[in-house]
Amino acid sequence: MMRFISQQCRDNALWWVMALATVFILLTLVFIVAYVILQGAPGLTWTFLTSTDWRVGVWPMLLTTLYVVGVSLLVSLPIGIITAVFLNEYARNPKLKRTIRLAVETLAGIPSIIYGLFGLLVFCRILGLGQSILAGSLTLSIMILPVVITSTEEALKTVPRSFREGSLALGTTKIQTLWNVVLPSALPGIVTAVILAIGRVVGESAPVLLTVGIAKNVPRSVMDSGRTLTIHLYYLTKEAVEENAFQQAFATAAILVVFVIVLNSVTRAITRKYEKRIGSAA
Amino acid sequence: MNQNIKISVEDLNLWYGEFQALKNITMAIPKNQVVACIGPSGCGKSTFLRTLNRMNDLIEGCRWDGLVTLDGADIQNAMDVTNLRTRVGMVFQKPNPFPMSIRDNVAYGPRMQGLRDKKKLEHIVEESLVRAALWDEVKDRLRKSALGLSGGQQQRLCIARAIAMEPEVILMDEPTSALDPIATQRIEDLMEELRRQYSIVIVTHSMHQAARISDQTAFFLLGELMEYGETRQLFEYPQKKETEDYIQGRFG
Numbered sequence: 001m002m003r004f005i006s007q008q009c010r011d012n013a014l015w016w017v018m019a020l021a022t023v024f025i026l027l028t029l030v031f032i033v034a035y036v037i038l039q040g041a042p043g044l045t046w047t048f049l050t051s052t053d054w055r056v057g058v059w060p061m062l063l064t065t066l067y068v069v070g071v072s073l074l075v076s077l078p079i080g081i082i083t084a085v086f087l088n089e090y091a092r093n094p095k096l097k098r099t100i101r102l103a104v105e106t107l108a109g110i111p112s113i114i115y116g117l118f119g120l121l122v123f124c125r126i127l128g129l130g131q132s133i134l135a136g137s138l139t140l141s142i143m144i145l146p147v148v149i150t151s152t153e154e155a156l157k158t159v160p161r162s163f164r165e166g167s168l169a170l171g172t173t174k175i176q177t178l179w180n181v182v183l184p185s186a187l188p189g190i191v192t193a194v195i196l197a198i199g200r201v202v203g204e205s206a207p208v209l210l211t212v213g214i215a216k217n218v219p220r221s222v223m224d225s226g227r228t229l230t231i232h233l234y235y236l237t238k239e240a241v242e243e244n245a246f247q248q249a250f251a252t253a254a255i256l257v258v259f260v261i262v263l264n265s266v267t268r269a270i271t272r273k274y275e276k277r278i279g280s281a282a
Numbered sequence: 283m284n285q286n287i288k289i290s291v292e293d294l295n296l297w298y299g300e301f302q303a304l305k306n307i308t309m310a311i312p313k314n315q316v317v318a319c320i321g322p323s324g325c326g327k328s329t330f331l332r333t334l335n336r337m338n339d340l341i342e343g344c345r346w347d348g349l350v351t352l353d354g355a356d357i358q359n360a361m362d363v364t365n366l367r368t369r370v371g372m373v374f375q376k377p378n379p380f381p382m383s384i385r386d387n388v389a390y391g392p393r394m395q396g397l398r399d400k401k402k403l404e405h406i407v408e409e410s411l412v413r414a415a416l417w418d419e420v421k422d423r424l425r426k427s428a429l430g431l432s433g434g435q436q437q438r439l440c441i442a443r444a445i446a447m448e449p450e451v452i453l454m455d456e457p458t459s460a461l462d463p464i465a466t467q468r469i470e471d472l473m474e475e476l477r478r479q480y481s482i483v484i485v486t487h488s489m490h491q492a493a494r495i496s497d498q499t500a501f502f503l504l505g506e507l508m509e510y511g512e513t514r515q516l517f518e519y520p521q522k523k524e525t526e527d528y529i530q531g532r533f534g
Contacts, residue, residue, distance in 0.1 A: 163378060163381075166443075167390070169337060169367055169444075170394065171366075171394070171447065172364065176394050180390070
């Protein structure tokens, strides 16, 4: 009887610990989001979003951020997807596959500031791109390669073998099967990879600071230096030259937070749809 | 060369790594007949089937020797594997329609061969679905996803998809094992129709099915072809003790 009671107590205690941990996480999230948005909301005006004057608005930073995201994806998606396809569909030599995977995992583990250093040296200096959107995007595209490769490979793995066999048995070539059956089936997973990659690029600061720079004007081309929202946020809080800098920092933060939340919801929605489809196929 | 022989197999040996899955198989598959392959699990009958359209080539560590000919031409050296597979179609154990519309599933094969003419494609789709006895059930929802069909319908769709290529031989790997009795009945009826135009090789776990639908039956045991002959003959007067034991259900 005593034993039974003590076990009951332990169960109860455990329940409370878990409940507290969950509540803690939820509260933290709610607090951060609510705080940032509430603080930032008053500053989120149309002028703030569209003004090209860095003292008033963030248009140059928005544009720079979009450029950096776009160019990074343009470079890393083809390379990443092709690598994942090679690993999952073509490579037969297990030693080679293991080596490539090890390389990818190692890339994923390198601190981002090191990428920044590398980018500064190779792209900005040696290749002579200077601090520019292009140099930064190239740096970031290397940094997000592991995310793209790993997620795409996961997506390819979930495509049932029976799809491939069914297609090949109809006398199609491997490329035709890949292009018409495998990749379309993996597309939602690949989209998830893209979204994760965007999230990383948007949130990154150290390597961006080193390679893209901090120029505050509207970038005319990818060869210009620029300042992403994240970097802008850093400078607004650190320097606080303008009197309403803190207000602006929160407005900028609000943009970033909303962006991340939207991105997450989209990922989840796509993943759910994807799982449903695979489920009904099995 | 015998005019009535569609596929001829001579001294076929096949290994998965060190394991020999098929041993010295020699048999001839006649034109416009249904050949059933029976035998206990793991006896090599599915592997044998997958040799005939070289699907085993996809499996790592699998190698084989021997001579397999389609209309007298060596399938390994005298023809391209994609060409072989357009002539020898396959229906799998689990229905595997692609995650696309019913229409696109059937049109997939011809499209991949380069057929772009919409009218011709429409015609092939209808014709194939009619022949697979599925047309009446799906004609109003050709643009809907094939994954919404029932298991039996999906399997008939896979048959339609194979027929759309106008193959000469259709291989069926336990096509009804994932289906309920009514859906099974429909597929068996369908095979009765199809045998007029195609040579069919079917692997089945059900001896009753083999007896019902086939002209010839091959009994596999431990990678060897134990006995091969006319179905009625084999079931009524088996030549070997093992065959008799198996068809009487003493093991399996």
